[in-house]
Amino acid sequence: MNMKDWRVLVVRDGVAVDIGKVSETDEPLARCAALWRYGVSEEEITVGVARRRGARIYPDEDFEVLPMP
Numbered sequence: 001m002n003m004k005d006w007r008v009l010v011v012r013d014g015v016a017v018d019i020g021k022v023s024e025t026d027e028p029l030a031r032c033a034a035l036w037r038y039g040v041s042e043e044e045i046t047v048g049v050a051r052r053r054g055a056r057i058y059p060d061e062d063f064e065v066l067p068m069p
Contacts (some may be wrong), residue, residue: 002025003024006022006034010057021068022034033064034065038057042059045054
């Protein structure tokens with residue numbers, strides 16, 4: 001299978017925000033890659049190692065990946 005680039009979008013205040021891209025072969029793997037690259041846990045927020053509302057996927061946020069042309 002060929003690698004594709006996927007745009008990572010996070011829904012914040014009802015608006016889709018582009019936070020970056022990942023490269024994977026299909027959508028399920030692209031979602032996993034997005035969580036690995038951009039996801040943060042409640043624990044990381046609590047101990048202060050995660051910035052608030054940066055290029056991250058926070059536990060309370062919905063996100064999607066879309067194939068890039």
